[in-house]
Structure formats: structure tokens, C-alpha cells
Amino acid sequence: MSPRLKTIRKVVSPPIIKGFKPFGPQSPKVHSEFVSLLYEEYEALRLCDYDGYSQLEASAMMEVSRPTLTRIYASALKKIAKAFVEGRMITIKGGQVYFDSNWYHCDACNCFFNNPDKDIQIECCPLCGQDKYQSINILDPNGEVSPKEKVKA
Amino acid sequence: MKAAITSTGNTLESPLDMSFGRCAYFVVYDTDSQSIEFLPNPNKEAEEGAGTASVQLMASRKVSKIISGEFGIKIKPLLDSLRIQMIVLNDPKIKVKKILEMLNH
CATH class of the missing domain: 1.10.10 (Arc Repressor Mutant, subunit A)
Known part of the structure; x- marks a missing residue:
């Protein structure tokens, strides 16, 4: 075995x-x-x-x-x-x-993106350049929410 | 800086491909020189390992972000360790041309 x-x-x-x-x-x-x-x-x-x-x-x-x-x-x-x-x-x-890195969601262009480089803070959405993004997995003791689950919810 | 977009066809009017590893074409866009290159995906018909082979192809092109509809469970940690940014767009109808315009913000 x-x-x-x-x-x-x-x-x-x-x-x-x-x-x-x-x-x-x-x-x-x-x-x-x-x-x-x-x-x-x-x-x-x-x-x-x-x-x-x-x-x-x-x-x-x-x-x-x-x-x-x-x-x-x-x-x-x-x-x-x-x-x-x-x-x-x-x-x-x-x-x-x-x-795994932290994921963000942009409300302006409705995309999800991650931040691969911890040392650089995200300033704007990498796709549309607007700042209407928010983190979707702030360290949550109940486990993190993956982007896909967030869409279905 | 280079960005890659997964595309279902080889024109700017083609919609975004919702899969990364088995997409039809990769559109490699250089934001500095504004050059656009269409790469047919050699791993489209692969039985297994299409995702990792596609990551290698993208890494060899020195792409720093990839725009696709979905990334597989094996691909996310791989791209994370290569420091390539993933952008997930949940819109199967969006055209490559529109994404290029958005990248030029």
C-alpha cells in the first residue's frame, strides 16, 4: 500500500x-x-x-x-x-x-485579476486602468473565497 | 510589457477563448511597440498537459500578464511562481479588439 x-x-x-x-x-x-x-x-x-x-x-x-x-x-x-x-x-x-496570491475584482470592466508581485501594491485595474477594484479574499479565517465561487454566489 | 490574450480565431474580431490551455490562438500584444502577434496554440489537441505546455510557451515569450476566461487548477500556482499576472474575464462575447483597447487605457 x-x-x-x-x-x-x-x-x-x-x-x-x-x-x-x-x-x-x-x-x-x-x-x-x-x-x-x-x-x-x-x-x-x-x-x-x-x-x-x-x-x-x-x-x-x-x-x-x-x-x-x-x-x-x-x-x-x-x-x-x-x-x-x-x-x-x-x-x-x-x-x-x-x-496562491490575492485576487481582486474590478467593478468597471467586471474582470478578476491577481497580484503576482507582493512587493508592488496594485494601483489600478491592469485591464481598464480604473481604480474601482476591490480585494475578494482578505484573509478570512473561514477559508478564502475563490473567484469562481464568488461569481456563482 | 507584453500581454497575452486567448482568442478563438486569428482576427481582431474574434471573441475571447474561455479556456487557457486549449485555446485556439494566443494574441501576444506588446504595449510598448504596439505590435500584435497571433500564435496558433500547438497544444490545442493535446490529450493532457496542455495547460503546462501553454504556460511554457507564454513564459518563453516573456509575457507578464495573461487574459483568459478561465485558468485551470494546475496553472494558477505555476503562473504565480513565474510571477505572471492572470486576468479572468467572464464574458465569452468580448472581442480581442475590445480587450486591446482596454489595455491601452
Whole structure:
């Protein structure tokens, strides 16, 4: 029997860096073993500690169950503690994730669009150039609304 | 900046194609030089993987936004990681010409 498949975790904001490197005279060589932090663990840490959401809210945002989120988060803390104490490099990569960005709806031309670049704020609708757009999935603890469901509702 | 529009035909009067991976033509529009290029979609009759092959085609043309009627579930994360903007227009009758005019706002 094949092992049970993992639920794919949703990552809203991928990390801006690929990892961390220790420094100091005692720090190990670059080629020594490094700790590999998964994208989902980074995302759990970001939501729980940086953005200050509760684990229940964070689990809804990542579209996993609350116990799964707690396991991901615990694993993230354990890996970071290991890297800190043993002075190892951290690389952020891998994991069962998909990236999703925020979606917007323009009332002027009735289109849906997303914002692929987190660093640039949307100023006008990319199609008609007017500013009558609104976000359709502000982080909602009950799970996000996809554009299609919004149309049917 | 380049934008791609999925089209059902190779004229400006053709309506928007509601599917991305298996659309008939891609209209690649360069907003700087105002050039328009019609690309027949080689993946139209593909049995599987039409969406990902179309994404590769679009990425090789360095398109920064794609206008279509619908994007598949495999395509959204792929375009997200490539930083290509998706614009979903839910109007099967809208013509390519009209979309080009809107892009020139």
C-alpha cells in the first residue's frame, strides 16, 4: 500500500531569501550539513509569530487542519532551534505546497485579476486602468473565497 | 510589457477563448511597440498537459500578464511562481479588439 498523501498546504507569501548562514570563528564550514526548513514550516512560522494569527486562523489560511498546522509549526521550531544551537545553515526549500496570491475584482470592466508581485501594491485595474477594484479574499479565517465561487454566489 | 490574450480565431474580431490551455490562438500584444502577434496554440489537441505546455510557451515569450476566461487548477500556482499576472474575464462575447483597447487605457 502506498503511504497516505499529504494535504497540499497553501503558501500565500513565499520567503524573500533562500536561507541563513551562521557567522563567527566557531561557525562550521559552508559545506557542513545544513537544516532544511520547508516552505510550509516557514509559512506557519510567519503566520503564527510574525503576523500574530492564532493557530486556528493560520490553519484556515494554509488550508490544513488545526492539528496539522500545530505539527508543521512544532517541526519549524525544532529545526530552527537545532540550527541555532549547532550553528548550522538553514535552507528554505521543498514541501507539499502551492503558491496562491490575492485576487481582486474590478467593478468597471467586471474582470478578476491577481497580484503576482507582493512587493508592488496594485494601483489600478491592469485591464481598464480604473481604480474601482476591490480585494475578494482578505484573509478570512473561514477559508478564502475563490473567484469562481464568488461569481456563482 | 507584453500581454497575452486567448482568442478563438486569428482576427481582431474574434471573441475571447474561455479556456487557457486549449485555446485556439494566443494574441501576444506588446504595449510598448504596439505590435500584435497571433500564435496558433500547438497544444490545442493535446490529450493532457496542455495547460503546462501553454504556460511554457507564454513564459518563453516573456509575457507578464495573461487574459483568459478561465485558468485551470494546475496553472494558477505555476503562473504565480513565474510571477505572471492572470486576468479572468467572464464574458465569452468580448472581442480581442475590445480587450486591446482596454489595455491601452
